Amino acid sequence: MFLKLEFQEHKLSSAGLSSATRYLLGILITVLSAALAFVIIRSEKAAPDLATLATNKLNLSGVENPVTAVLLNFRSYDTLLEIAVLLIVAVSILPDRLPIPAATAKIQFLSNMHPHSVNPVLVGLLKWLIPLAIVMGGYLLWTGAYTPGGAFQAGAVVAGAGVALSLAGHHRFIWQTASVRISLSLGLLMFVMVAAANAIITGTTLQYPTPYAGSFILIIEVAATVSIAATLLLLFTQLKAMVEFTMKGNNQ
Amino acid sequence: MSIEIAIDAVLAGGIITLAGLSLLVREMFTAIVLYVSLGLLVTITWARLSAWDVAIAEAAIGAGLTGALLLVAWRQLHDAAAKTERTNHVS
Numbered sequence: 007m008f009l010k011l012e013f014q015e016h017k018l019s020s021a022g023l024s025s026a027t028r029y030l031l032g033i034l035i036t037v038l039s040a041a042l043a044f045v046i047i048r049s050e051k052a053a054p055d056l057a058t059l060a061t062n063k064l065n066l067s068g069v070e071n072p073v074t075a076v077l078l079n080f081r082s083y084d085t086l087l088e089i090a091v092l093l094i095v096a097v098s099i100l101p102d103r104l105p106i107p108a109a110t111a112k113i114q115f116l117s118n119m120h121p122h123s124v125n126p127v128l129v130g131l132l133k134w135l136i137p138l139a140i141v142m143g144g145y146l147l148w149t150g151a152y153t154p155g156g157a158f159q160a161g162a163v164v165a166g167a168g169v170a171l172s173l174a175g176h177h178r179f180i181w182q183t184a185s186v187r188i189s190l191s192l193g194l195l196m197f198v199m200v201a202a203a204n205a206i207i208t209g210t211t212l213q214y215p216t217p218y219a220g221s222f223i224l225i226i227e228v229a230a231t232v233s234i235a236a237t238l239l240l241l242f243t244q245l246k247a248m249v250e251f252t253m254k255g256n257n258q
Numbered sequence: 259m260s261i262e263i264a265i266d267a268v269l270a271g272g273i274i275t276l277a278g279l280s281l282l283v284r285e286m287f288t289a290i291v292l293y294v295s296l297g298l299l300v301t302i303t304w305a306r307l308s309a310w311d312v313a314i315a316e317a318a319i320g321a322g323l324t325g326a327l328l329l330v331a332w333r334q335l336h337d338a339a340a341k342t343e344r345t346n347h348v349s
Contacts, residue, residue, distance in 0.1 A: 073311045154310035162318035169326050245330040
């Protein structure tokens with residue numbers, strides 16, 4: 007009746023390496039981990055004044071939450087590169103050969119589907135949950151300036167709403183539309199534009215003048231939230247599309 | 259005070275146990291569920307350390323989205339394995 011499924015790696019795990027090699031690797035890894043743990047325990051507390059330094063300079067940053075101040079002002083170069091990495095991930099997973107669903111002249115990002123099975127409880131729950139998640143994302147984004155929160159958390163919550171929506175099966179996301187590509191790259195674009203504008207006005211790229219720092223950070227965070235949410239959602243829906251592709255192959 | 263130490267001890271023990279189990283368990287689905295539970299315990303730990311930013315990020319990304327991604331990937335492996343099985347039966 008039911009086939010017992012065996013994953014390939016179960017068979018390979020014992021066949022690939024001889025037991026001597028595996029024990030040797032185990033010992034090697036144990037020794038390395040022990041050495042690392044020893045070094046961490048023995049080492050001096052790294053730069054103990056960084057936290058106080060950040061707290062003391064907080065009034066120069068334009069925000070009141072020290073984490074946001076470090077991420078988007080004191081060390082914004084790191085965050086800029088992180089957002090660039092996210093864009094690279096998004097570009098590398100963007101669909102290039104999935105069929106564009108039948109030709110209405112204008113493709114919508116969110117298109118309707120008629121699912122085979124409808125789960126009324128899930129749909130009823132999502133009607134409440136998705137608006138709530140979007141409002142929560144906005145709240146996390148806004149509150150990031152004062153209390154814990156920020157672009158990454160807000161983006162993840164909004165992406166979670168999208169994941170729930172795509173799991174319900176009534177909608178699907180079409181990633182070939184131009185608006186999507188803009189929203190994927192918006193975070194990096196806005197970050198670079200703010201840096202460039204700052205460079206033209208003040209002469210330094212990422213050192214915001216204190217009176218404007220708050221609004222600069224807010225602009226960057228709004229754009230970054232859109233990009234982060236789009237990238238995380240793209241990751242999920244692409245994997246899901248691959249699953250559906252495999253299942254279609256199974257049914258034939 | 260002693261209650262707080264007890265809570266921390268349970269958290270630390272639970273994290274190590276869940277991390278070990280999610281590596282050692284043979285069923286991939288069980289491993290994923292254990293990993294998501296590990297993420298939730300780590301979230302509580304970050305909250306106990308009053309690192310609220312990290313706690314929110316861990317809950318949303320570490321436990322939520324990573325779990326969803328892993329489950330979808332598991333589904334795909336599952337289907338691929340079923341396909342191979344069927345081909346083997348036919349031939």
